[in-house]
Amino acid sequence: MTLEAGIPLGVGFRVLSDGPGDSAARVAPEVTVGDYRDLDTLRAFARGCDVLTFDHEHVPAAHLRALEAEGVTLRPGAAALIHAQDKGVMRARLTELGIPCPRHRIVDGPEDVRRFAEADEGAAGWPVVLKTVRGGYDGKGVWVVRSAEAARATEDPFRAGVPVLAEELVDFTRELAAGVVRSPHGQAVAYPVVESVQVDGVCDTVIAPAPGLPEPLALHAQELALRVAKELDVTGHLAVELFETADGRLLVNELAMRPHNTGHWTQDGAVTSQFANHLRAVLDLPLGDPRPRAPWTVMTNVLGGDYPDLYPAFLHCMARDPGLKIHLYGKDVKPGRKVGHVTAFGADLDEVRERARHAADYLRGVIDE
Numbered sequence: 001m002t003l004e005a006g007i008p009l010g011v012g013f014r015v016l017s018d019g020p021g022d023s024a025a026r027v028a029p030e031v032t033v034g035d036y037r038d039l040d041t042l043r044a045f046a047r048g049c050d051v052l053t054f055d056h057e058h059v060p061a062a063h064l065r066a067l068e069a070e071g072v073t074l075r076p077g078a079a080a081l082i083h084a085q086d087k088g089v090m091r092a093r094l095t096e097l098g099i100p101c102p103r104h105r106i107v108d109g110p111e112d113v114r115r116f117a118e119a120d121e122g123a124a125g126w127p128v129v130l131k132t133v134r135g136g137y138d139g140k141g142v143w144v145v146r147s148a149e150a151a152r153a154t155e156d157p158f159r160a161g162v163p164v165l166a167e168e169l170v171d172f173t174r175e176l177a178a179g180v181v182r183s184p185h186g187q188a189v190a191y192p193v194v195e196s197v198q199v200d201g202v203c204d205t206v207i208a209p210a211p212g213l214p215e216p217l218a219l220h221a222q223e224l225a226l227r228v229a230k231e232l233d234v235t236g237h238l239a240v241e242l243f244e245t246a247d248g249r250l251l252v253n254e255l256a257m258r259p260h261n262t263g264h265w266t267q268d269g270a271v272t273s274q275f276a277n278h279l280r281a282v283l284d285l286p287l288g289d290p291r292p293r294a295p296w297t298v299m300t301n302v303l304g305g306d307y308p309d310l311y312p313a314f315l316h317c318m319a320r321d322p323g324l325k326i327h328l329y330g331k332d333v334k335p336g337r338k339v340g341h342v343t344a345f346g347a348d349l350d351e352v353r354e355r356a357r358h359a360a361d362y363l364r365g366v367i368d369e
Contacts, residue, residue: 001259001273001327002024002055002259002275002278005273005275009279011279012029014030014032015031015032016034016041016042016045017031017034023331027330032045036058037059037060039066043067050073051073051075052067052074052075053278053282054257055258056258057084057256057257058085061078061082061085064077075281075282076257077233080233080257083257084257087131087134088133088163088165091165094252097227099224099227100249102168102170102251103122104167105166106163106164106166107164107166108163108164109158110148110152112166113130113148113151114148114151116128125168126147127169128144129142129166129167130157130166132163133164133165135162142201143157170245170253171245172243172251173246174197174244175197175242175243175244175253176193176196176210176221177193177196177206177240177242177262177263178190178221178222179237179262179266180222181236181238181274181290182229182238182281183235183280183284183285183286184281184284186230187286187287188226188229188287189289189290191208191270191290192290192291193210193213193218193221194207194209194210194262194263194265195213202303202336202338203262203301205299205353205356205357206298206299207296207349207353208269208296208297208298208299217248221242224240225238228240235282236257236258236278236282237258237260237278238255239255239256240255241254241262259275261301261341265298265343268293268297269297270289270290270291270292270297271288271291272287272290276288277290293345294346294347296346296347296348296352297343297345297352298349298356299342299343299356300359301341301360302338302339302340302342302363302364304334304337304364306366307333307363307365310333310340313363317359317362320358321344321355323346324342324343324355326340326359326363327340327343340363341360342356342359342363343356344359
């Protein structure tokens with residue numbers, strides 16, 4: 001999708017891919033198949049590139065620092081990206097900056113989890129959320145433990161070979177996301193704050209803008225995201241995922257320094273998409289207008305389901321709703337795998353939400369009419 005945004009600008013891309021069947025590899029003109037965890041592969045790939053950017057956070061931090069030391073331009077840079085790679089580093093830095101986060105602590109075993117929940121000053125109480133500080137996504141690498149006994153029985157987090165972060169289980173009313181884009185020379189833009197609806201730890205639906213969000217709180221979320229981008233020296237798109245609490249507070253949950261699922265609505269619903277603005281920032285071009293094109297845009301993810309081939313479903317979805325936008329990623333369909341998304345936009349939120357939901361469910365095979 002970033003490559004698609006670069007075509008009108010004549011921007012050339014080279015893609016490092018795990019395999020030739022990966023989504024970007026299917027459409028990129030120049031593809032290197034290799035392991036992003038191998039430094040020599042990264043060095044060879046970077047040779048001749050003007051700038052490197054990312055669609056995930058899993059390239060080893062030490063490799064990124066080595067590339068920068070050798071003169072390779074990374075955007076975002078290794079010093080910024082570490083805050084999206086390591087939840088422990090992220091929590092420590094945001095706390096240092098006075099940015100509100102859930103109560104948290106690095107723990108080394110079940111007894112340490114118990115102390116965090118019961119014995120520490122300002123103890124978090126039960127339940128407690130355990131997260132591996134590196135490598136988790138879409139609910140993976142996350143465990144909820146509800147008692148000291150459950151913590152003693154939960155050995156998986158401590159077998160992963162990486163530190164474990166314990167956090168309070170926040171009693172939030174909903175999840176929000178603030179997307180911003182920042183360029184090397186410091187220009188920045190903010191997209192409308194969206195509501196993100198999760199199902200089984202996976203983003204299901206994004207509503208732009210977040211319904212019923214008071215304007216002062218929306219502005220606070222945007223200002224918070226812009227501050228994080230500046231303080232961490234982020235270049236490109238930054239998604240700040242937030243908890244909204246019943247008493248009107250915002251707590252930072254996660255950071256992502258790349259185009260993000262909560263920003264996919266911008267492809268069809270904003271004047272300039274997150275992909276186009278990320279590319280502009282990476283190339284240090286003036287940023288585009290982030291304003292929405294319609295009062296409401298709803299993006300719903302399409303997960304793999306009963307239909308191994310999604311294309312026959314196009315006939316129904318497109319005929320029923322000519323204004324619908326369908327985006328498939330070229331992935332093999334597997335149950336529960338995120339294989340695409342749909343977007344709908346318009347003036348009536350209930351209608352827009354129903355259109356997006358119907359299309360996603362039909363493509364998945366949940367409904368057949």
